[in-house]
Amino acid sequence: MLYYILRRILYAVPIALGVSIVCFSLVYLAPGDPLQTLLPDDTPPEAVAELKAKYGFDRPVPMQYLFWLGNVLTGDFGTSIGTGRPVIEEIGRALSNTLLLGACAVAVAFTLAIIIGGVGGYLHGKVSDKVVTSIAIFGVSVPNYWLGIILVIVFAVELNLLPAVGMGKSGSQGFGLDLESLKYLILPTITLALVPLGIIARTVRASVAEVLGHEFVQTLRAKGLSERGVLRHVVKNAAAPVLAVMGLQFGHLIGGSIVVETVFSWPGTGFLLNNAILRRDVPILQGTILVLALMFVLTNLLVDLLQTTLDPRIRRA
Amino acid sequence: MLTQIPTQLSSIVDVDDLTVEFHGREGTVRPVNGVAFSLKAGEVLCILGESGSGKSVTLRALMRLLAPDRTRITGHVEVAGHDVLKASGRSMAALRGSTISMIFQEPMTAFDPVYTIGDQIAEMVAQHKGVSRRAGRTRALEMLELVQVPSAKRRLDAYPHELSGGLRQRAMIALALSCSPRVLLADEPTTALDATVQAQILLLLRSLQQELGMAVIFVTHDLGVAAEVSDRIAVMYAGRFVETGSVRDVLQDPVHPYTRGLLSSTVHGQPRGTRLQTIPGSPPDLRMLPPGCSFEPRCGEAIDRCRAAIPPPYTLKSGQCVRCVHAPQDLVPAE
Ligand SMILES: Nc1ncnc2c1ncn2[C@@H]1O[C@H](COP(=O)(O)OP(=O)(O)O)[C@@H](O)[C@H]1O
Ligand SMILES: [Mg+2]
Numbered sequence: 001m002l003y004y005i006l007r008r009i010l011y012a013v014p015i016a017l018g019v020s021i022v023c024f025s026l027v028y029l030a031p032g033d034p035l036q037t038l039l040p041d042d043t044p045p046e047a048v049a050e051l052k053a054k055y056g057f058d059r060p061v062p063m064q065y066l067f068w069l070g071n072v073l074t075g076d077f078g079t080s081i082g083t084g085r086p087v088i089e090e091i092g093r094a095l096s097n098t099l100l101l102g103a104c105a106v107a108v109a110f111t112l113a114i115i116i117g118g119v120g121g122y123l124h125g126k127v128s129d130k131v132v133t134s135i136a137i138f139g140v141s142v143p144n145y146w147l148g149i150i151l152v153i154v155f156a157v158e159l160n161l162l163p164a165v166g167m168g169k170s171g172s173q174g175f176g177l178d179l180e181s182l183k184y185l186i187l188p189t190i191t192l193a194l195v196p197l198g199i200i201a202r203t204v205r206a207s208v209a210e211v212l213g214h215e216f217v218q219t220l221r222a223k224g225l226s227e228r229g230v231l232r233h234v235v236k237n238a239a240a241p242v243l244a245v246m247g248l249q250f251g252h253l254i255g256g257s258i259v260v261e262t263v264f265s266w267p268g269t270g271f272l273l274n275n276a277i278l279r280r281d282v283p284i285l286q287g288t289i290l291v292l293a294l295m296f297v298l299t300n301l302l303v304d305l306l307q308t309t310l311d312p313r314i315r316r317a
Numbered sequence: 318m319l320t321q322i323p324t325q326l327s328s329i330v331d332v333d334d335l336t337v338e339f340h341g342r343e344g345t346v347r348p349v350n351g352v353a354f355s356l357k358a359g360e361v362l363c364i365l366g367e368s369g370s371g372k373s374v375t376l377r378a379l380m381r382l383l384a385p386d387r388t389r390i391t392g393h394v395e396v397a398g399h400d401v402l403k404a405s406g407r408s409m410a411a412l413r414g415s416t417i418s419m420i421f422q423e424p425m426t427a428f429d430p431v432y433t434i435g436d437q438i439a440e441m442v443a444q445h446k447g448v449s450r451r452a453g454r455t456r457a458l459e460m461l462e463l464v465q466v467p468s469a470k471r472r473l474d475a476y477p478h479e480l481s482g483g484l485r486q487r488a489m490i491a492l493a494l495s496c497s498p499r500v501l502l503a504d505e506p507t508t509a510l511d512a513t514v515q516a517q518i519l520l521l522l523r524s525l526q527q528e529l530g531m532a533v534i535f536v537t538h539d540l541g542v543a544a545e546v547s548d549r550i551a552v553m554y555a556g557r558f559v560e561t562g563s564v565r566d567v568l569q570d571p572v573h574p575y576t577r578g579l580l581s582s583t584v585h586g587q588p589r590g591t592r593l594q595t596i597p598g599s600p601p602d603l604r605m606l607p608p609g610c611s612f613e614p615r616c617g618e619a620i621d622r623c624r625a626a627i628p629p630p631y632t633l634k635s636g637q638c639v640r641c642v643h644a645p646q647d648l649v650p651a652e
Contacts (some may be wrong), residue, residue, distance in 0.1 A: 215426040219384055222421075223441040223492070224414030226407075233429050311431050312476040 005305060012301050019293040020072070023286055024150045026064050055091040070288070075285035087287040092236045095291065097167065098261070098268030104185055109193040109253075110246060120201070121208025121238075132205065139198025140185035148191040148263040155187060162186055165265040188264040192257055196249035200296060203245040207238035247303030251296040271274060329499055330356040330379070337371075337378050337556075346603045350376040350556035350611075351392070353630075360500065361526060361533045363543040363564075365579070366371050366553035367598055372536040373422075375553075379534070380417055381387055397499055415445040422505040424485035428477035433486050434461075435473030440497050445496045460491035464521060468556045473578055481516035488626035492523065501526070501533045507542065519545055540583045544568055552576045553651070555601050555611040557627075562637030570632035572639045575612045610641070 052058045056067055071078065077087035120132035156164035163184050211217070211234050220230045261270035269288055274285040308314050337349035348371040350599040356362050364372050377383050378390050381401055392476055396402040397416050404412065421427040426438060438460060439453030446452075454473065461469035464487040477485060486506060493501060503522065523546050526533050543564070544549055550567045552560040552575065560573040571577045578596040598615035607613060609624040616623065622642050631644040 215421070215423060216429045218377075218382055219419075219421060219427045219492075220429070221410075222380060222413055222419045224410045224412070224444060225440070226410055226444075229440070229444065233432070236431050237429065313430060313478055 011302045014257045015297055023290040041127040078283035080281055080284050082281040087283045091287055091291055094269045094272040099240040105192040105253050109197040113197050117201035117204025120205035124209040136198045139194045144191050145259045145263055151187045187264050204242050207241045211237040238308045243303050243307055247299050255292045327395055328355040329358045331395040337374050338389040340387050344604045348556050348603055356532050359530045359533050361547045363547035363550045364536045364553050365543045370553045371556040373504050376504050394481050414441055415496045417500040418493040419502040420493045420506045421490050424489050438492050442495050458489050460495045464491045482510050487519055501531045503535045505536055507546045525575040560639045566637050573641045574616050574618055
């Protein structure tokens with residue numbers, strides 16, 4: 001078991017390296033020199049060259065990568081071309097905002113999905129199951145930018161109950177733990193939670209229904225277990241596939257949604273990425289994508305390990 | 318046990334006019350159509366029949382394990398004094414596993430794959446005996462040793478997929494017997510196993526039955542197995558017991574044409590060189606049973622009377638009970 005865990009962690013290293021190469025080269029796939037778009041056309045060539053040297057754009061690309069990787073490994077992601085502040089600071093702030101929103105969406109989506117999907121799976125084929133399935137399909141098929149805008153129109157504009165955009169009064173960039181700030185969370189949380197809610201609810205429903213169809217469930221009943229006792233077995237059996245999907249959704253949610261964060265002007269990583277793309281802020285782009293991708297890799301690793309402890313058959317592979 | 322129990326009361330399982338209907342999209346399937354029998358404590362009854370004749374459904378009905386929303390069970394089932402078809406869900410759960418227990422055909426799929434064997438036995442013991450999981454594990458170890466699982470202590474922490482088919486079926490038996498049931502239902506417990514393992518499991522079951530004195534209902538489609546383990550045989554066809562009697566009587570003097578057909582279509586007890594005969598035709602559609610004897614369309618001796626009504630059970634002098642109008646004339650129809 002320990003050996004398996006170590007092996008899984010070792011596997012993650014080349015994946016992380018691959019991710020870093022992709023992140024780094026992504027920027028070079030786009031045409032144009034990032035500096036050119038930033039500088040006025042009449043910038044003297046010496047100034048351009050000086051800036052190029054400062055950001056390392058004058059070196060051959062593989063050297064640039066190694067140089068960048070070396071810095072990244074020591075925690076230095078460079079400075080933002082747009083704001084001139086260290087990239088790590090920008091990412092840190094955006095990430096904490098996104099994590100806050102993501103955590104709320106995860107809490108809402110996962111809880112509701114388990115309840116909705118569980119009920120659907122248990123009552124497989126009955127009317128309540130059909131209702132539940134419709135909710136799930138609705139969640140998956142409604143585009144979240146549309147839902148976001150509708151929610152804003154209804155609750156912010158028409159009813160004037162909740163704030164439409166931002167994180168708090170006066171364009172605050174940090175979150176306060178007061179009731180007023182909580183209001184800013186509600187609409188983006190709902191908007192962000194809907195798709196993962198639908199996807200996970202469908203998976204939970206399918207897994208529960210599948211497990212209940214297995215022959216061993218009859219053995220459990222023949223053993224004289226109560227419905228609660230049977231449920232304990234169903235949960236552990238259904239957990240592995242559900243966790244896989246949850247892990248993926250978790251990755252998406254903590255990665256931040258460009259669309260949702262833009263609609264609600266939520267200053268998270270999605271918002272940061274969007275601005276970085278518009279401004280061709282290469283260091284920010286590279287740093288943010290790398291951090292998000294690594295978090296994704298880490299989430300997957302954790303899900304893998306969790307699945308392994310739940311289902312002994314996976315260990316053999 | 319009291320010494321002077323009236324003979325009628327000493328039966329531990331009493332089944333009367335048991336019918337099972339499944340309601341599905343393609344109509345109503347009737348796999349069990351008026352089964353009646355009783356089983357004394359410590360007796361072994363073998364239900365013999367082709368696949369699809371309703372053996373498994375009958376056993377499941379005895380424990381009320383069939384999905385209640387799509388199934389209609391009628392008739393009367395009494396196990397150790399409990400009215401199974403009328404009992405509450407809670408008292409049924411208390412009965413299952415402790416008083417009446419079941420071994421399934423597929424040891425491969427009968428265990429939960431994500432819990433250890435020990436946990437799965439301990440869980441059942443804890444549920445019925447109200448003891449801790451720890452005590453349950455002690456009992457599980459005892460049971461694995463009883464069913465002769467080698468290095469039982471280690472197997473306690475094994476997952477089902479880590480055991481061979483034979484060991485898994487032994488573990489299944491250990492599970493089923495862990496709360497000392499008075500009735501054991503065994504649904505083709507050896508069919509999924511290799512021939513040598515089959516014999517070992519049969520021997521084990523027989524010796525455990527004698528040691529523990531349980532009543533056993535043993536389902537099989539294998540005549541040899543039936544002859545090996547049972548006191549009485551019930552031959553099942555299209556959801557009815559067409560012939561019931563002691564092993565010797567049924568195997569040596571079969572009366573019902575279906576039983577005779579079954580016997581002549583197996584290798585057991587046939588002189589060498591005899592040609593094996595198969596019964597022509599196929600079993601009836603359980604959605605549309607004929608109004609008379611359901612074997613009549615395949616029967617070489619069918620007459621008009623067979624088609625008119627379902628033959629009542631006739632009891633022969635030997636004690637055999639046969640549902641066939643051709644049964645010898647001197648006998649009395651059972652009421
Ligand atoms: N849950 C079910 N729903 C519908 N039909 C069923 C169900 N279980 C069994 N049957 C049908 O009942 C008949 C008898 O099945 P079974 O008792 O399993 O036969 P066997 O004698 O081989 O054990 C079969 O035709 C089978 O298709
Ligand atoms: Mg069967």
